[in-house]
Amino acid sequence: MSSESHEQPTDGVAKPTSDELATPARNDIEPAEPIENPGLPEHLPRPTDVDPKLEKRAERQVAGMFTAAIILTIGFCVAYFAIPKDAEIFGWFSLNLALGLTLGGALFLIGIGAIQWAKKLMNDHEVIEMRHPARSSDDDREAALEVLDEGVSDSGFGRRPLIRRSLIGAVAILGLPAIVMLRDLGPLPGNKLFHTVWRKGMRVVNDVSGIPLRPGDIEVGQLVNAQPAVFFETDSHGHALFHGTKLLQAKAKASVIAVRIRPEDIKPRKGQANWDVDGIMVYSKICTHVGCPISLWEQQTHHLLCPCHQTTYDLADGGKVIFGPGKRPLPQLPLAVDAEGYLIATSDFHEPVGPSFPEVNQHRD
């Protein structure tokens, strides 16, 4: 991996020959270099080379830094045991500050000390090493080809195409198991991306308290973060129906927002005319761009802005995208009021929620 290094006779001024200078040929006539390479400049001694006092001082500096590093490292150990974990200073975690400053300081000083040593005290005579072309010598190339030839012809790899081809085939097809075995990385999507937990008659509840929403709870211009009631329900043993990963997966699709807009401002999408209740509309909270939950609401303009990539929806206009990189309108949940006066869904979303995927515009049940 390495090449020989010839250190040139080192009285510095090694006059290079003119062919050492890189000048692409121009019509095979090398124009002379405007100024000839003057060779390495004379080495000038550093102050520490000529003044023993300065040399001693540099030595003390280096050793001083290394010593300070020792002290700081001991300080690190003391701080580790002495400072309680929850102590704070100026709003900082004292332990983190103390450990970081001592450890960082010690490391930094060791580094600076070593560099100072190299710069002030170590020999600073520049050394010249010759380069060699990266390629191998012609001899090596020929010899390599020869032994390669020998090896290949010994094997008969070239002479026996039957063996060669079947071997290549056998090894190549091994790629198949490598791919096939990845099949169980996950299930197939099936219809999962087309459905959420919303069902006919499921109440719309406040996302934090789980209290069902009534039309009177939402004023014009207001936005309420909501969830399907099923997330707050328990089974007969008192365990939540949805928890852990299952809850997160369901929430990633079923989260909604409820807004109230003056009915006369609403321009519903085709076929969604009666999906509101007195101007209250429930939309998916999941952006159709890459799936961030959307919540920046401008009540004057009834625009909803996604904080991630600024796709902006007009909720009065059927959730249409009016700006940004998202394309599909925000899916709306058809809404009604049940016998007790609470907001309920009349069905699941009629279209997939969340980021687009290749089958998003297919119709599946």
Added chain:
Amino acid sequence: MTETASPTATPLKDTNFGKKSAGPVEWLDDRLGLAGVVRKNIRKVFPDHWSFLLGEIALWSFVVLLLTGTFLTFWFQPSMAEVPYNGSYEPLRGLEMSQAYASTLNISFDIRGGLLVRQIHHWAAALFMAALMAHMLRVFFTGAYRKPREINWLIGIGLFAVGLIEGFAGYSLPDDLLSGTGLRFVDGLIRSIPIVGSYLEFFVFGGEFPGELIIARLYMAHIFLLPGILLGLIAAHMLLLVYHKHTQWPGPGRTEKNVVGYPMLPVYAAKAGGFFFVVFGFTALMAAVIQINPIWTYGPYNPSEVTAGSQPDWYMGWVEGAVRIMPNWEFTIGPETFSLNVFIPAVLLMGLLFTVLAIWPFFESWVTGDKKEHHLLQRPRNAPTRTAFGVAGMTFYGICWIAGGNDIIALKFNLDIFTITWLARIGVFVGPVIAFIITRRICISLQRKDNDAVLHGYETGIIVRSPEGSYAEAHAPLPTDVAYTLTARPRVPELTAPEAEDEDGVRNPEGRKARLRAWAKRFFYAHDVDKPTREEVVESEHHFHDEVYPPHDFPDDFSGVSETGVPKHH
């Protein structure tokens, strides 16, 4: 300059240390036979320049990442199983969260020094990518990737690409609200892949987003697969560096055939070894005083929550920006929907960047027809078209990156976010073109300035009044070393049109390709100012004798005067 040992030093083998270690060293060499390798490499010469330090920062921050990352694995639990938190961070106690998040809180609050190491790890990752990219730009703008170093350039691109993914995998692990939002973005990104998007999504996440496997899978990639690849690539990168020997800047005594600098032992052992401690110390000091990724303030991941101002780590910012400014192109052909609004900026664009970077050295050598080895670096001004391309690329990247923070900019400067987005949309196309033109002109002007300095000397700061009463600034010739360095660059090659027909009127079968290549070459070298000829330099020397204030009257170490009349020195 005599041999490097100082006259008072005793040879190593006569010192106490040398006598004691002779036995073990012999034992080792009897078995490993390393003397040959040591002889060849221990005094290997490396040239000195500040810009050669950038790659070293990347290397050392990688070592810091390995050390601190190992420490973090002692406590981190890559599981998405939901557990109630009962650690010592009061505000989150009792909340249900993934084990990944709970154990990250544990590292931050209950393991002494855990927060420090976590913050060193994160800062070192940000520094790793920054140093890596700065190093790459250095290599690009100085032409260090030219033959024989093209393969090392490709390895570097590999490091860049894997480093991006490694960083992303890392900051996704804590499973806090911010990192979960990043994963949601990746979910949308995977879905946007035509035809197979939803299948890939289910395979990657092991089911529907977020599933319960992604953290464990990313963890494997983050601590085993990707660092392994990085380590291998870094090893190859370093071996090739040693084999090719480092490039150097042109200057007196420096040629294409030699390398001038300091030997590895002791100078670079001390400087580079010391520099590792500087990098480690620097990241530790940052971790002590500058907070990074305070995951406890974000809370556990919840797909129905997000904080405004969600940003990825800085090196992903340009992809984020590209996604933000992309128009909403999404269309359906038959049953298939194509989400180009996500697929183009998030998937294709990164691929495009790496492809362009990887192809560049080969493209440039095809254009210039230059098949020689190059070990002397070029100043960016001496390759104006390359430099202009580089700056155009940086402008594109920079505008994307700025667009990734359009919401923060809108908030802080009280601007309209839609206006910023539109400016960025236009800017990514117009900006690089403007940057290209301006950069090339600046480079060419700087070439002229260099030639001026060589031919007409430097401005001394001394104003001379001629007998006629006119005032002029006296110029003095540059010291030979400086003048030589300014002219130590390849000449601009002569540009000829390829023969369309030979003398018998037969069409050149390679005609079209050759013409294209000639056009590209002309474009590449267009307006480059060649360095002066020897005749011009000789001619110019006579001028100085005609000047009213002949420079040979200056003292030897004179190099002009400052604005206040104080003599300066070179």
